Amino acid sequence: MxxxxxxxxxxxxxxxxxxxxxxxxxxxxxxxxxxxxxxxxxxxxxxxxxxxxxxxxxxxxxxxxxxxxxxxxxxxxxxxxxxxHGRPVADQLAARWPVTFTLALTAWVIELVLGLGLGLIAAIRRGTAVDQGILTVTILIGAIPVFVVGSTAQLVFGVRLGWFPVAGTTQGWPTAYILPALVIAIFGLGAVARLMRNASVDALGSDFVRLVRAKGVGEGRVIGVHVVRNSLIPAATYLATDLGYLLGGAVIIEGIFNMPGIGNLLFNAIRAHxxxxxxxxxxxxxxxxxxxxxxxxxxxxxxxxxxxxx
Incomplete structure (x- = not known):
């Protein structure tokens, strides 16, 4: 006990x-x-x-x-x-919560898959142009304000190219959620990638990995089982708490993409006092x-x- x-x-x-x-x-x-x-x-x-x-x-x-x-x-x-105006706040939250949760969870999955993948690739290609490129891009993107990235993505991929809906959720998941979720995800993606890279570099240089390789285990199994499994703890800790940040970060993105979620509700409530x-x-x-x-x-x-x- x-x-x-x-x-x-x-x-x-x-x-x-x-x-x-x-x-x-x-x-x-x-x-x-x-x-x-x-x-x-x-x-x-x-x-x-x-x-x-x-x-x-x-x-x-x-x-x-x-x-x-x-x-x-x-x-x-x-x-x-x-x-x-006499409307229950809980009812308004209940009506809008699914949109925000879907958006945040979609962004979280993108962050998980791309962040862990890029971090592992950077560790395997340590010291190469690929490693430096991934590090540079993740830092640069994370330094740009979220409303700038969101507005630019909406203009380029929604208005000019027409790949995604410009606003709203009428087309449902995943079509209406992919672009705003990507915008939110890229700000945590860099941290996940760097955490995964550093942990994977340590794992690749550890004694137990050298022992496994000496036993003749294939490189794919070494990376996929031994390195990844022992490198997930720092990134997993960050990802577990980042879902809360993603829910809060959806406030700005929902305003930009006019999504009827909690962020949009909060934005309108602030304007209406x-x-x-x-x-x-x-x-x-x-x-x-x-x-x-x-x-x-x-x-x-x-x-x-x-x-x-x-």
Missing amino acids: TWVLPVLKRVGALLIVFVGVTFLIYALVFALPGDPIKALGGDRPLPDSVVAVLRAKYHLDQPLIVQYLEWVGGLFRGDLGLDF EGPTVVGVSSLLILVFLILSLLVDLLHVALDPRLRRV
């Missing part, structure tokens, strides 16, 4: 981070200038009595800490509250990322007995 204490420590740390980050987001969102309740009336100001009722309904007439505690209480009951929606979406993304990070930590604890004493 030596694993119980490390698990409890990590769960406690997750809760502290979640509370701290969500409170910060809540405070910043509702500290934005302007009154979202009065803005509901548009060009025709709402009566003061209506404004007072709506502010009481959304707890905006109470201190910030009370508002946050009310929101957290609803969260633990599975209630993310209502937006300023829909504080409850912004807080709900942001908190969900944070929670997913923290849970994935916790699972990676627990996996490390299970695989490495030394960490059970930390």
Whole structure:
């Protein structure tokens, strides 16, 4: 039962981070200038009595800490509250979550396949032009802002070449998802490739690989079984947590490609000053990322007995 204490420590740390980050987001969102309740009336100001009722309904007439505690209480009951038009935030998330999850998972698979493949090729061709080319390209692409890559890819491959849909998801998976998923994937692909390359280089120079080769094992089996299996741990750790980053990164890409996912919902909510929606979406993304990070930590604890004493 030596694993119980490390698990409890990590769960406690997750809760502290979640509370701290969500409170910060809540405070910043509702500290934005302007009154979202009065803005509901548009060009025709709402009566003061209506404004007072709506502010009481959304707890905006109470201190910030009370508002946050009310929101957290609803969260633990599975209630993310209502937006300023009376629509449940949870229902909006449920309707849009499949698009974002499909996009992020498609990008994750592309990152997995291409990242591990390029990293292994670079390790096998270590010191050659292929190795240097893969390293250079992955660094250069990762240095370009995501909105620049997304807009350029949309213009070139969607508008001019017509290979992919320009926007929307009407053509379904995979047609409508491949191009935006590629744009998201290339930013993590470089890290996966470099991690895989470095681990594979170490494995190729290790004693056990030299022993296997001395026994006459074919090079294909040496690479495919012994090198790859012993080089996956660093890249696999990165990939496990990167799914959370991909879900967050979909926000910008969904805006560029006009995909009806959580990112598009968040983008529109920010423009409309829909504080409850912004807080709900942001908190969900944070929670997913923290849970994935916790699972990676627990996996490390299970695989490495030394960490059970930390």
